[in-house]
Amino acid sequence: MRRGAVLGESGLARIPALMPALGLVLALAGCSGGNDRPAANVQLMAAVRSGVAARAAGRGAPEAMTRARLDALGPGPFLEATREKTGQTAYLFVNAERPDRGGGAVTVWRTEDAVTLALRGGVLIATRGLGGDVLSTEMQPPPSGRPGPAAGGQRVQHIRDSDDGVVPLALACAAAEIGPETLDILGRRYPTRHLRERCEGGGGIVINDYWIDSPPGPGGGAVRQSRQWGGPYVGYLRLRRLTD
């Protein structure tokens, strides 16, 4: 913009004279103490500085998970989650487990950096800490609490929107068997059946894939691996149960 041309004789032309002072202000800004949160300008400066620092540092690629590293982490179930939008992978531990109506359970998985995924019988029902989260999901419970989605029916995702509210997103879903598949997860082989769920709604189509232990085994089995849609902001998540 040739803004200076119009306001040539005006104040904007003198702004460069303020630059040294502005630099000093930026250098000094952001000191505070006590219980109160810092002033708006301090928070802005801090955010800009940390953003610049993060960009300078770059995003390190996470070390690839191996069975040996996994065993070193200790006992307990671990879930691997990859967000397709960003390519970021995280390893989650069980944060809480709740018995559910119909004999199933809701499991809350948590990352070290405070992101949680809530799964009902292996089906994603809520996320937290990602931004634009799925706050809750209305869904048909699968019969007799077996893992995986119901054969069909309506599902409503309640998506956190930018005006501090929720936007319901109704999807009509139907699941179909693709067939048996054997997965290899970090050197272990799991026989599964592949279930594909197709949901329509909100002007789009969502495809969720589930690989469910088959035969179920002594514990009733689990959704061993899945690719599920976490709403329009979170996008698709790829989940793998690494250990039981």
Place this chain on the structure above:
Amino acid sequence: MSHCKRSTGAATGLPAGALLAVLLAAFPAAPLMAQSSAQSSAQSSAQPQGRDSEPAFARQAGAIADLAPSFTPPLPPSLNFYGSPGLMDMPSGETLPDGQFTTGIGYFGGQLRYTMSFQALPWVSASFRYNGIRDLNLYGFSTYYDRSFDARFRLHRETRRWPEITLGLQDFAGTGIYSAEYIAATKNFVTPGWGRAALPGRLKLTAGLGWGRLGSYNSIGSTFGARPPYDPSGTGGQLAFDQWFRGPVAPFGGIEWQPDDRWGLKLEYSSDAYVTETRTSNVFERRSPFNFGIEYQATPRTRLGAYYMYGSEFGLTAQIQLNPKNTPAKLRVPAPQPVHVRPPAAGNPVVWGTEWADYPDAPVRLSGQLSALLADEGVVVESLRVDAHTAELRIRNLQYHSHALAIGRAARAMARALPASVETFHIVPLSGGMALSRATLRRSDLEALEFDGDAAAALLAVTGFSDAPPLSPAATPMPGLYPDKSWSLAPYFQPSYFDPSVPFRLDVGLDLRGTWRPAPGWIVSGLLRQRLAGNVKDGRASTSVLPHVRTDAVKYAQYGTTMQNLFTAYQWRPGRDLYGRVTLGYLEQMYAGLSGELLWKPVSSRLALGVEANYVRQRDYDQRLDLLDYSVVTGHVSAYYEFGPGLIAQVDVGRYLAGDVGATFAIDRVFDNGWSVGGFFTKTDVSAAEFGEGSFDKGIRFSIPLTWFLGTESRQSVGTTIRPITRDGGARLNVPGRLYGQVRDAHYKALSGQWARAWE
């Protein structure tokens, strides 16, 4: 004192236009925030897609890119040189999405127009414009600067057959150089795909009739007699009813073709003859009524355009469009700990026992545990009252712009720390030690509803909101909270707008703020300011015939080291639904004295009533401890009413700083996420001639929460009040810590709107 969003005075705040244009436009293009970078870059690389409400456009786009539903809003209408939806110099019949907040900068032929617009309601928008015309050489200025207001009303929504029709009033209250009225209609058509992407494009046909400036070229007739001429000697500011839709009327029209979601081509026929600029004066030469333009969507929020205007001039625009309902960075809050579920009462008599309540140290122990759990969450525990079945927790929310979220986090902490027999949770958010409201939840509901399909609505249905009762003598205050000290050193930017010779001046420097809270409700606070550079001090001296209650700003700006304020305040609850405040000291840059306020606001009421009385003396220009001779008793009776889609109307009747008596009318659109945009005007017994330029006091104000563009939680916001001109009539005192903003934030309307966040 809490960060009262509505208390922004004219003096404080950031240089609005400059800050917004640079900061917000830059964010999507060059993400600076570590946490938001993923989303932002995804947004800027993704083609803006239609939502389900959009026709075939969206679905076909989805077939190629991503099939999943998208909440990305469709591309909004592009803006013209006046910052309104339109072609180049002509408006269109289009309407911006509800809440859209736009900044348009346009330049051609020595004319710069800078316009801020707000789509206040789905069918009403308002704009404020500042413009400069170089070499006009009229009315005693070589470069002529002016301010103007527009309003647009959608008369008809676009349907399959009918176009969108809009009625517009341009520059309806200024001195009138841009004054025009129009009715414009625009119809959208889908065009076949073009280029690599092969997505369908859009063609928009616009036709309209203009009066005033827009009826000055090739008019086809005249309506309602002759139009009174533009009178530059007037003080302006009055609604120009006598001009509207009078005089010659001329047709205009044009075509906009958007072959894809990035590019746009424009062609228009202009009905503006530019009489003043090209005949009375010689700003540019108008050779043709046809204008041509090409536009490019640089980021999802920024559109750039280049034009060939009137057969002689090149022009440029930058259009920045924000929507409060669409953040540049999705807010990320660290996930809460899941609600701790108690074992069943049957078979667990020890866990469910109530003997613990008999131990005298139980409240101290439990409040210590709660405090430790909530410290990481940015919530300070002020007190706990607990018995075998009920607990009341009072909290100070430092971090979350939504009190609902702080209440949710407090409830989770209570479910974790309190013994199983405690079933009823009362949570009371405080502001400056003053209890704002009380949310009452059943613990069983928390346990049962956390993974409910519609958890937010279900929890809202079983949560009670009521007036916070006085603090029980049985409550245990958290030890070590008082006295409390805080300080901060922060940069400040103090702009000064619209001096005809230098339209934008700026001071920058450092603010050192110290706050001491000796006991709940009490505050002692001071702000020292050191200017490092700036030119506000070179402004115009006052020529006001009224007492110089606000127009001596330049005299105050002569001093580099100043004390902006130093005061002590107490706020408390005088009774049910009542809130009180008393403030004594150096209240603001220009006044010192005593201020008292009383507010009546039931928790679930849309109506609030307040009364404020102040006795103040003007401070010496050096802003140290001395006072000048001028003193005044000023005060108002206020009514606030919330209605419709987040509108707050406010009327204040009373005596103003210059001793004038009158009333201020204000209306603000407040979004659940904390955005607010509004306008106000004041009429007092000061005549338009005594008042001077502008005739009466008026302005616009906006406030944007930091959370909205940082993507992390904060209770701070940036914003400002912009007056076309600051005079001495209808001027009000800026008292820190006014009550309504603090109180409304934690009342039913605000909490229920954000209640989904209680689960976050």
